[in-house]
Amino acid sequence: DQTVPDVTGKTGEHVDVTVPVKPGYTADKPTVPATVNADGTITVDNPTTTGKVNYTPNDAKANVTIPSNQGDQTVPNVTGKT
Numbered sequence: 001d002q003t004v005p006d007v008t009g010k011t012g013e014h015v016d017v018t019v020p021v022k023p024g025y026t027a028d029k030p031t032v033p034a035t036v037n038a039d040g041t042i043t044v045d046n047p048t049t050t051g052k053v054n055y056t057p058n059d060a061k062a063n064v065t066i067p068s069n070q071g072d073q074t075v076p077n078v079t080g081k082t
Contacts, residue, residue, distance in 0.1 A: 004018065004020055004042075007034070007036075007042050009036035009042075011036055011038045012035065012036065013035070014034070014035055015033075015034055015035075015036060016031040016032070016033060016034075017031060017033075017034045017042060017044070018030065018031055019031060019032060019053050022055055024057065024058050024060070024082030025057055025082060026055065026056050026058055027053050027055055028053060028055075029053060032044055032045075032050065032051045032052075033045040033046070033051060034051070057081035057082040058081070058082050059079065059080075059081060060081065060082055061078065061079045062077075062078055063075065063076050063078070064078045
């Protein structure tokens with residue numbers, strides 16, 4: 001669950017809420033549909049289908065330094081997922 005600041009609308013109005021950015025991951029959609037409640041909260045519409053966001057880990061590449069008794073050893077261009 002994520003809190004998304006600055007979502008505005010009128011009670012009962014349907015709004016598109018911007019999906020939060022998670023560094024190192026890519027969301028499968030930019031927005032989710034939601035409804036504005038009378039108490040000022042927002043409820044995501046269809047939380048198991050159109051309101052559900054799946055984040056996929058991004059590919060990452062880095063040099064990895066391994067300390068050893070022979071001095072630090074660097075393995076270049078190691079790839080993996082966030």
